[in-house]
Each structure stands twice: as structure tokens, then as C-alpha cells.
Amino acid sequence: HQFIRLFRYLGDDEDGVISNVSHSQALLTKLQQKVKQKQRQSLAKQRERTDEEETEQQEVPSETKDEKRSSEKHQQQKKKKRKSTAGVLLDADSNSSEPAGKKKRKGAEDKKQTSQESGQSVVGVSPESCRCETEREQEVEEPNKDSSAATGFRVLGGFESRPVHKAKRVLPQWLAEPDVIHRDIKCNLVPVSSVSGVSAQLLRKLEANGIQHFFPVQAEVIPAILEGAQHGFLIGRGGYRPRDLCVSAPTGSGKTLAFVIPVIQVLMERTVCEIRALAVLPTKELAQQCSDLNVCLVQVYKVFVSYAEGTPVKVVMLGGQRSFAAECASLSEQRGSVRCSTADIVVVTPGRLVDHISKNPGFCLEHLRFLIIDEADRMIDSMHQLWLSQVLKAVYCSAAGPEDRTLFRRTKPACITAASLSPGQMPLQKLLFSATLTQNPEKLQQLGLHQPQLFSSVHSPSSSTTPEEPTHKHERFDFPQGLTEFYVPCTMNKKPLLILHFVLYLKLRPILCFTNSRETAHRLYCLVKLFGGVQAAEFSSRLSPGERKKTLKDFEKGKIQLLISTDAAARGIDIKDVKCVVNYDAPQFIRTYIHRIGRTARAGKPGLAFTFLLRIQENNFLRMVMDAGSPGIQRQLVKPECLKGMEKQYEVVLQELADVIKDEKSRH
Numbered sequence: 234h235q236f237i238r239l240f241r242y243l244g245d246d247e248d249g250v251i252s253n254v255s256h257s258q259a260l261l262t263k264l265q266q267k268v269k270q271k272q273r274q275s276l277a278k279q280r281e282r283t284d285e286e287e288t289e290q291q292e293v294p295s296e297t298k299d300e301k302r303s304s305e306k307h308q309q310q311k312k313k314k315r316k317s318t319a320g321v322l323l324d325a326d327s328n329s330s331e332p333a334g335k336k337k338r339k340g341a342e343d344k345k346q347t348s349q350e351s352g353q354s355v356v357g358v359s360p361e362s363c364r365c366e367t368e369r370e371q372e373v374e375e376p377n378k379d380s381s382a383a384t385g386f387r388v389l390g391g392f393e394s395r396p397v398h399k400a401k402r403v404l405p406q407w408l409a410e411p412d413v414i415h416r417d418i419k420c421n422l423v424p425v426s427s428v429s430g431v432s433a434q435l436l437r438k439l440e441a442n443g444i445q446h447f448f449p450v451q452a453e454v455i456p457a458i459l460e461g462a463q464h465g466f467l468i469g470r471g472g473y474r475p476r477d478l479c480v481s482a483p484t485g486s487g488k489t490l491a492f493v494i495p496v497i498q499v500l501m502e503r504t505v506c507e508i509r510a511l512a513v514l515p516t517k518e519l520a521q522q523c524s525d526l527n528v529c530l531v532q533v534y535k536v537f538v539s540y541a542e543g544t545p546v547k548v549v550m551l552g553g554q555r556s557f558a559a560e561c562a563s564l565s566e567q568r569g570s571v572r573c574s575t576a577d578i579v580v581v582t583p584g585r586l587v588d589h590i591s592k593n594p595g596f597c598l599e600h601l602r603f604l605i606i607d608e609a610d611r612m613i614d615s616m617h618q619l620w621l622s623q624v625l626k627a628v629y630c631s632a633a634g635p636e637d638r639t640l641f642r643r644t645k646p647a648c649i650t651a652a653s654l655s656p657g658q659m660p661l662q663k664l665l666f667s668a669t670l671t672q673n674p675e676k677l678q679q680l681g682l683h684q685p686q687l688f689s690s691v692h693s694p695s696s697s698t699t700p701e702e703p704t705h706k707h708e709r710f711d712f713p714q715g716l717t718e719f720y721v722p723c724t725m726n727k728k729p730l731l732i733l734h735f736v737l738y739l740k741l742r743p744i745l746c747f748t749n750s751r752e753t754a755h756r757l758y759c760l761v762k763l764f765g766g767v768q769a770a771e772f773s774s775r776l777s778p779g780e781r782k783k784t785l786k787d788f789e790k791g792k793i794q795l796l797i798s799t800d801a802a803a804r805g806i807d808i809k810d811v812k813c814v815v816n817y818d819a820p821q822f823i824r825t826y827i828h829r830i831g832r833t834a835r836a837g838k839p840g841l842a843f844t845f846l847l848r849i850q851e852n853n854f855l856r857m858v859m860d861a862g863s864p865g866i867q868r869q870l871v872k873p874e875c876l877k878g879m880e881k882q883y884e885v886v887l888q889e890l891a892d893v894i895k896d897e898k899s900r901h
């Protein structure tokens with residue numbers, strides 16, 4: 234089991250619960266390897282010593298000798314265990330869910346059985362020495378090598394200790410060799426009219442919205458989606474399913490329009506209104522309940538609505554702020570005795586989607602043509618919710634028997650054979666989008682992609698093409714072009730002064746400032762307010778959905794100079810003209826960092842990102858950022874003299890803050 238685990242590629246995903254687990258697993262495995270290596274070395278030494286002692290004590294009766302040896306070993310074992318308690322605990326945890334004690338007992342039983350089978354006598358060996366022996370053998374992982382030499386029998390099933398080679402990442406070709414998207418957003422603009430297949434109506438709309446050129450990701454992906462629907466949306470080209478598309482492009486590079494335009498273009502040609510496209514977005518940290526605000530969902534919905542206006546295509550959002558009954562009513566209407574769909578495109582969160590599939594009989598996905606998965610890496614992390622399997626069940630539920638030969642017959646795709654392709658059927662195409670799309674094939678595999686095609690601005694060297702080429706241990710992502718990254722070495726108590734210095738003296742505003750918890754966000758907000766001179770606001774689950782909506786609007790209008798937020802505003806939110814992002818607390822994971830700093834430098838504009846780093850955080854953080862492919866993060870020192878002027882007032886404010894927080898606590 235351990236072996237298999239070592240040879241699997243362990244991805245470097247960090248964002249989200251599942252990726253946390255896999256990352257910790259990888260670390261755990263590494264630690265275990267180290268512990269085992271150390272144990273092996275010390276055991277080898279121990280064995281040498283024991284052998285020497287044995288030769289010295291030739292005269293001692295064998296039983297006493299055994300006892301003595303095992304009790305000595307036990308003492309050494311105990312000493313060793315004391316030294317590496319952490320390692321032993323990790324071992325016990327990782328290999329099974331059994332408690333450590335139980336596992337040891339099981340080991341002893343196994344050993345007893347092995348010894349009996351191999352003809353070794355355990356008579357005269359105390360249970361204690363037997364236990365030590367068992368532990369030793371478990372740790373060395375070569376239980377039968379020596380015993381076979383002693384008995385003269387070759388013991389089958391014995392393992393020889395061999396050096397374990399680290400698994401080399403070998404990516405499948407589609408991941409290793411993506412269709413490259415130009416990185417430079419400003420130099421690779423394509424006039425909207427030069428992309429064939431986009432109707433005059435949509436072109437006019439684009440121009441009305443101030444878009445004359447497509448960004449590189451749009452110029453690549455829009456034609457690819459349109460090509461898959463070249464023969465209408467009912468049937469794939471030549472009867473084949475179009476390839477599923479994965480798009481990995483930086484934050485703010487225009488991924489939303491890359492799917493909105495082609496999907497509306499294809500669905501404009503439909504005659505009957507049915508749900509043909511689902512855009513699924515992750516549930517926000519703040520939007521656990523349906524009545525809560527999910528800013529990303531609303532933003533994607535608004536873009537769809539804006540481009541669907543004037544076309545027959547209807548867009549509905551589920552998982553926003555309405556009741557389930559109201560959502561059901563928005564999806565269909567009764568015309569005479571028939572219930573008709575009133576939605577072509579549904580923008581939805583996974584939880585709300587599953588609710589409608591299971592509880593709303595009027596929710597029909599049998600005509601689904603596009604499944605758009607935005608923030609795909611987060612969505613893969615939520616695969617344990619089984620939302621995808623529920624969608625697929627709902628799509629193919631109408632599949633009749635093989636005698637059903639209608640054009641609209643839909644069966645769950647299996648292997649491509651002449652029989653399975655005749656007659657052709659309406660394809661379901663998955664479209665994945667993310668700024669931090671995982672390159673871990675095991676994770677992507679969960680989505681059941683069909684001949685996937687990757688569009689990416691990051692080219693990851695493949696060991697499959699050139700085995701000598703060094704492979705990157707860490708996943709690499711593309712950073713926005715106009716972004717300049719800095720880190721500011723500081724101490725904990727200087728952080729509030731630094732942020733005040735940024736707003737008041739460096740005049741870097743508006744600033745979107747991220748903390749790692751809502752408590753820190755609130756404390757900092759209170760402190761800045763008490764200090765005065767800065768229009769500040771907080772954005773976290775402490776606020777009601779209405780308050781948050783208003784706060785974001787005010788921030789966008791420039792009424793707020795400093796918005797102090799949790800990671801609630803880190804992903805997918807498109808706030809116009811954020812000049813500067815400050816990581817007041819350094820993010821733990823690279824994905825969080827990329828999404829946070831991606832709130833600035835959007836759509837090719839310039840932006841600044843500062844991260845306040847404590848001395849203890851510096852090395853790890855900088856390594857994490859460089860490993861992820863950052864073009865460079867510069868050191869920005871703020872001289873203590875710059876903060877001196879504020880220190881007196883700061884001391885006073887700190888006293889007041891303690892009272893305010895105490896007062897708030899007593900009220901709750």
C-alpha cells in the first residue's frame with residue numbers, strides 16, 4: 234500500500250479541503266520516508282553492535298542471551314521512540330485508521346504467524362522481546378531476509394529493502410502540450426469582427442459594451458466552442474462528440490466572455506426553450522444558504538443576461554437570494570396542459586443544482602448541451618458532493634432501450650464503436666475554466682472528460698516527450714501581465730501602522746486588503762476607524778448580504794479607500810479599478826495568493842500586490858510564490874522612521890480598541 238502510494242503522483246493542490254488533505258498526505262508520506270530511513274540506519278548500527286556483543290558472550294546460555302538481547306533492544310527502541318515520537322505517531326495515523334496499540338498487537342500476531350510458518354521457534358522468548366522484534370521488523374521492512382539465512386529456508390513473500398525512487402510526473406499529452414494562449418493581453422488583441430461565427434447582433438452588443446477586440450483567451454476559445462457546434466447543437470461533427478475543453482488563463486483575462494459569447498451564439502438558433510446550458514460556480518464561503526449573496530454567481534449571470542438581451546435566449550439564476558418555490562416558478566410556466574421551460578441557460582451553485590434535480594419535477598436536463606464549470610479547480614474539490622453524477626443521471630435518464638432510434642436518443646457515452654455512433658445523438662460538452670486549473674490528471678479524471686483539449690498560457694514541460702528534461706515538482710500558473718508583486722518584511726505589531734502608511738502617506742488607494750480571518754478583518758477595521766482619516770469598510774460574513782452588496786458598490790464607486798476583507802472577495806469577483814491588493818496576512822496556499830492578487834491588474838491594467846511577511850514566514854512564502862511561476866516578487870522595505878509619526882496615536886488607539894472589542898463581546 235505504501236509502495237503504491239509512493240509511486241502515485243501527488244498533486245500540489247492546496248486550495249480547499251480536499252486539496253488540503255492530499256497535500257498533507259504528500260507531506261506525511263515524505264515525513265514517513267525520512268523517519269523510516271533514519272530508523273533503518275540506526276537499526277543497522279544497532280545490529281552491528283549486537284553482533285559484536287554476541288561474539289563476546291559466546292558462553293552465555295542461549296535463552297538468557299536472547300532475553301538480554303531483546304531487553305537491550307527494547308531499551309534502545311524505547312530511547313529511539315522517545316526521540317522520534319512524532320514520526321511513530323505519523324506512521325500509526327497514516328497507514329490505517331486503527332489505533333497505534335491495536336496495530337502493534339496485529340503486528341505481533343502477524344509475526345507469530347510468520348515465525349511459525351517459517352519454522353522458527355519463539356519458545357523461550359519473552360512476549361516483551363517478541364514485541365520488540367516485531368516492531369523492529371516492521372520498521373526495517375525486510376522481515377524474512379535474516380531469518381531465511383538462519384533457518385536455511387528461503388521464505389517466500391519476503392521483501393528486500395530497496396531504495397525507493399521518487400515518482401516522476403508524466404503528464405498525458407493533452408495536458409503536457411496545450412493549445413497556447415498568448416500571455417500578453419495588450420499586444421495580442423483580435424478584432425471582434427475577425428472571429429467567424431459570431432452573429433452581427435452579438436458583435437453590435439460587444440461594441441456597445443466597449444469591446445472592440447477579443448482578448449487572447451477569447452480569440453482561442455470562442456472559435457473552438459463554435460466549431461464543436463458547427464453542425465447545429467443537436468449533433469456533433471460527423472456524429473462524433475465534440476471534445477471537452479479546459480481553459481487555464483490568468484485572473485482578469487476575460488474567461489467569462491470566452492464562454493458567454495459562443496454559448497449564446499449557439500443557443501440563439503434553438504426553436505424550443507429547454508435548459509441547454511448550465512454554468513456551475515462554486516458556493517461561496519459566504520453563500521452557504523440560498524438566501525445569501527454569491528457575488529460571482531450574480532456577476533456571471535449579469536454577463537449572460539447582458540448578451541442574451543434581444544435574442545430569444547433566456548437566462549435564470551439559481552442559488553441567489555430567492556426561495557426554492559420562486560426559483561421553480563422562474564424555470565417553467567404552464568401553457569394550457571403543458572409545462573414549458575422558460576430557461577435556456579441556468580447559472581447555479583452545485584448545492585442548488587442538486588436540490589432542483591432531486592426536488593423539482595419541472596427541472597429537466599435531458600436537452601443539456603453545455604456544462605460550463607467555472608472556477609473548475611474549486612469545483613473539482615467539491616466533487617464529493619456528487620453533483621456531477623446527479624447531473625449526468627438527469628441528462629441521460631430518458632435513455633430508452635436500443636430499439637429507440639430517434640434523433641434525440643441520449644445514452645450515456647461508452648466506448649466509441651460503429652454501433653454506439655449510430656444513430657448520432659446530441660452531445661454534452663463540458664467546458665472548464667480556471668485561473669488555477671490543476672494539472673493533476675487524477676483530479677481531472679474525476680470529471681470524466683471526453684478527449685479533452687487544454688488551452689493554457691502556461692506551458693508545463695513534459696517528461697513524456699523528453700525524459701531527460703527536468704520536470705517541475707510544483708504546479709505552475711500564469712500571473713496577470715500588469716501585476717507587480719512586492720513583499721514587505723514586518724513584525725506583527727507594525728502591520729496596522731504599515732497599512733495606514735500605505736493609505737495615508739503612499740496614497741495607494743483604493744486598497745483591497747485581505748486577512749486570514751473575519752476576526753482579524755474586524756479588529757483591523759475598528760482600529761483604522763478609531764485612528765481616523767481613512768474611509769474604511771469591512772467585508773466578511775459579519776455583514777448581512779444587503780450590507781455586503783452595498784459595501785462592494787461603494788468600493789467600486791470610490792467611496793471606500795480601504796476595504797478589509799476575508800477570502801470572501803478573493804475569487805472570481807470583478808471589481809473595477811482596484812489599484813492595489815494588500816495581503817495583510819500572508820495566504821497559506823498559492824491558489825489563494827493568485828486569486829487574491831488577481832483582484833487587481835485585471836483586463837490588462839496595471840496593479841500592485843503587497844504581502845506583509847513576518848520574518849518566520851519569508852522563506853517558505855517566497856519559495857511558494859517562485860515555485861508557482863511568479864515573474865518575481867520584490868522586497869519593499871518601509872523604514873521605521875516612516876511609521877514613527879503615527880506611533881503615539883497608535884498607542885492610544887490600541888487602548889481604545891481593547892475597550893471596543895470588550896464591549897462588543899459583552900453585548901453578544
Ligand SMILES: Nc1ncnc2c1ncn2[C@@H]1O[C@H](COP(=O)(O)OP(=O)(O)OP(=O)(O)O)[C@@H](O)[C@H]1O
Pocket residue numbers: 443444445446447448451482483484485486487488489490667668804805806807831835836
Ligand atoms: N475583450 C475585452 N475587452 C475589454 N475588456 C474585457 C474584454 N473581455 C473581458 N473584459 C473585462 O475584463 C474584466 C475581467 O474579465 P473576467 O471577469 O471575465 O475575467 P476572468 O478571467 O474570469 O477573471 P477571474 O479568473 O478572476 O474570474 C471584466 O471587467 C471584463 O468586463
